[in-house]
Amino acid sequence: MVNKYVLKYHHHYYLRVSGLKEQVKALKAKLSNKDYKQHEIVKLAARIRNADQNIIPQDPNLPEYRLKRDLKKYRRYKSGLQRYRIIFCFSSNPLIIIYLYLNDEGHIRKSGSKNDPYEEFKKFVKKGYVSHNPNDPKIQKWIKDKYP
Numbered sequence: 253m254v255n256k257y258v259l260k261y262h263h264h265y266y267l268r269v270s271g272l273k274e275q276v277k278a279l280k281a282k283l284s285n286k287d288y289k290q291h292e293i294v295k296l297a298a299r300i301r302n303a304d305q306n307i308i309p310q311d312p313n314l315p316e317y318r319l320k321r322d323l324k325k326y327r328r329y330k331s332g333l334q335r336y337r338i339i340f341c342f343s344s345n346p347l348i349i350i351y352l353y354l355n356d357e358g359h360i361r362k363s364g365s366k367n368d369p370y371e372e373f374k375k376f377v378k379k380g381y382v383s384h385n386p387n388d389p390k391i392q393k394w395i396k397d398k399y400p
Contacts, residue, residue: 255309258348262382265338265351269304272297299332304340304351307331312342312349322374326352337369341382352382 261269276297280288288294308317308329317327319339329338339353353376355369376382 255306256347257309257312257342258346259304259309260348260350262350262352264376264381265354268354268356269300272300296333296336300336300338300354303329303331303333303338308338308340309349312340313344319370323370323377326373326377328370339369339373352376 340351342349
């Protein structure tokens with residue numbers, strides 16, 4: 253599917269997705285075709301790819317993606333990902349979506365937990381690892397970086 257947004261990946265998100273791809277490759281090499289297709293990691297990786305390549309770019313400003321309070325300038329996608337979250341920001345000028353964060357097994361969604369992915373992402377924001385502003389010099393670096 254072709255969309256109007258340029259899609260970019262923050263280093264953290266890129267590494268997380270790359271790790272999932274490596275897990276999927278390893279599973280493909282060791283499992284039967286039937287077991288491979290039914291494996292949860294394979295299914296999760298496919299849902300994440302579909303979300304960041306097809307679903308989110310259709311309209312990154314959908315009300316159900318909006319976060320609140322400290323994270324109100326960011327968006328998140330959760331549909332079909334169970335306790336995993338994709339956190340991103342976007343701009344309408346220029347038309348760009350930057351995928352910032354995807355939680356791992358150590359930061360599964362559980363409200364009130366110190367390992368909740370939203371709490372972990374808040375730490376990234378406070379430390380300045382991520383920004384919602386496409387004109388931020390760090391964001392400009394990531395836009396120009398080697399990550400697709």
